[in-house]
Every structure is written in C-alpha cells, then in structure tokens.
Amino acid sequence: MNNHKVCVLIAAAGMGKRMRLSQNKQYLPIHGKPMIRHTIEVFDALEAIDKIILLIRSGEEEMMRNILNTMELQHEVSIVLGGDERQDSIWEGLRYLQDFDGIILTHDGARPFVTEREILSVIEGARSSGACCLMTPMKDTVKISEDGNWAQFTPDRSKLYAIQTPQGFHKEVLIHAYKQAYEEGYYGTDDCSLVEKTGKKIRLIRGSYKNIKITTPEDLIFADAIYSDRMEE
Numbered sequence: 001m002n003n004h005k006v007c008v009l010i011a012a013a014g015m016g017k018r019m020r021l022s023q024n025k026q027y028l029p030i031h032g033k034p035m036i037r038h039t040i041e042v043f044d045a046l047e048a049i050d051k052i053i054l055l056i057r058s059g060e061e062e063m064m065r066n067i068l069n070t071m072e073l074q075h076e077v078s079i080v081l082g083g084d085e086r087q088d089s090i091w092e093g094l095r096y097l098q099d100f101d102g103i104i105l106t107h108d109g110a111r112p113f114v115t116e117r118e119i120l121s122v123i124e125g126a127r128s129s130g131a132c133c134l135m136t137p138m139k140d141t142v143k144i145s146e147d148g149n150w151a152q153f154t155p156d157r158s159k160l161y162a163i164q165t166p167q168g169f170h171k172e173v174l175i176h177a178y179k180q181a182y183e184e185g186y187y188g189t190d191d192c193s194l195v196e197k198t199g200k201k202i203r204l205i206r207g208s209y210k211n212i213k214i215t216t217p218e219d220l221i222f223a224d225a226i227y228s229d230r231m232e233e
C-alpha cells in the first residue's frame with residue numbers, strides 16, 4: 001500500500017446551525033482568512049496528498065471558487081456537491097472517486113488547526129491498519145442520560161476518547177462500510193463508526209487538543225487563541 005495514492009475528502013457542506021449564523025460557518029474569518037481556506041492550505045502543502053476534493057453546499061460554488069482563486073494552490077482542488085448529512089456528503093465524494101484507488105482521508109472543513117504531522121500519521125495508520133482516526137483522551141467526566149435531565153450512569157473515563165478528523169481508510173474498507181450503512185439505514189456522526197459496524201477494528205492515533213472543530217460561537221475564541229499560539233511557535 002506504500003505507493004498507493006492519497007485523496008482527502010474535505011466535508012464543508014454543512015449549515016453550521018449550532019453557530020447560530022445566517023451563513024455557513026466554513027466562510028467565517030479566522031485571522032482574516034476564511035476557515036475553509038486554513039483547512040485547505042494544510043492539505044495543499046503536503047506532497048503526500050495526491051487529490052483534494054471539497055464537498056460543498058449547493059449555491060456556494062461561486063463563494064468557494066472565489067476563495068480557491070485567491071490561493072496559490074499546489075494541487076488541483078475538485079468541487080463536488082455534498083448531501084443532507086455529513087455522511088451523505090462523504091458518500092457523494094466517494095461516488096465521485098469511482099476511478100480512484102488508494103487511501104482516502106476524510107476531514108471536516110471546520111477543523112482548520114490540523115497539522116501536517118497529524119495528517120501524515122493518519123496516512124501511515126491507514127496504510128498499515130486499513131482504518132484509523134485521531135483521538136484525544138477525554139478530559140471531562142461523561143454521563144449517560146436518556147433525557148438530558150437525569151443521569152443514568154458514568155462510563156469509565158479511562159476508556160473514553162474524543163474522536164477527531166482526519167480519519168483514514170483503504171478505499172475498499174470505506175466503500176464497503178458506506179454500502180452496508182445505507183443498506184441498514186444507519187447514520188453515524190463519523191466515518192469510523194460505519195467501519196466499526198462491519199467488524200473491522202479502527203486504529204486510534206493520539207492527536208492534539210488543538211485540533212478543535214469549530215461548532216459553537218465560543219469556539220471562535222479558542223480558534224483565535226490557537227492561531228496566535230501557532231504563530232509564536
């Protein structure tokens with residue numbers, strides 16, 4: 001698998017409802033540049049990446065093309081329309097990649113602070129294990145509740161990991177998992193959960209607490225701090 005090509009599917013076709021804005025959060029500025037541009041730049045800088053596919057919302061083609069036109073890209077970036085849920089968007093990317101064979105990375109456009117080192121570790125994990133993702137050990141105590149009002153129980157924190165993207169797969173592993181998920185009507189919040197359901201084990205790779213997903217408004221405060229910290233490194 002060492003010589004196999006690597007393609008990244010960047011999911012940017014969400015609404016960003018939890019940001020409570022009238023626009024898709026992908027275009028919000030972080031230190032003067034749209035969030036999605038930061039994300040694309042990290043992957044574009046890597047020689048280990050062969051293809052970049054951007055999953056976007058219908059109606060946002062011009063906005064995305066304008067951003068790409070202002071960048072000095074090393075890679076050709078293809079734009080593909082996403083679907084209703086994140087899973088549907090990734091599936092559209094997989095359908096677009098029918099002739100591609102190799103390693104597929106999936107990444108959230110809303111995780112602009114991923115590093116080159118983390119991406120390379122996921123490519124290596126995908127090559128050696130077939131399926132992997134970045135994680136960080138849980139820092140908080142987690143409770144299970146059916147209704148959000150009353151706690152049922154507290155899982156053992158030493159066995160809990162917060163899962164991030166990129167997630168990396170041999171293409172056939174991911175395609176098999178997606179087909180099975182759609183047959184079973186299963187929707188997951190990440191790609192690894194679909195692969196787990198096929199019985200395949202997922203390799204967990206230690207990531208960084210800085211690889212946050214911009215999800216709610218206060219994440220922009222953390223984003224500014226992480227960006228400033230990076231500039232000082």
Ligand SMILES: Nc1ccn([C@@H]2O[C@H](COP(=O)(O)OP(=O)(O)OP(=O)(O)O)[C@@H](O)[C@H]2O)c(=O)n1
Nearest residue numbers: 011012013014015016017018084085086109110
């Ligand atoms: N139909 C969708 C839904 C989500 N995503 C992408 O998946 C990533 C992770 O999803 P999330 O943070 O939940 O983003 P949104 O769906 O945009 O946010 P919300 O759930 O608050 O609406 C984001 O980069 C988002 O653009 C996507 O490509 N297609």
Ligand SMILES: C[C@](O)(CO)[C@H](O)COP(=O)(O)O
Nearest residue numbers: 086108163164165189190213
């Ligand atoms: C894939 C993911 O980033 C893993 O943490 C996340 O689950 C996607 O975002 P969502 O908020 O769950 O849609």
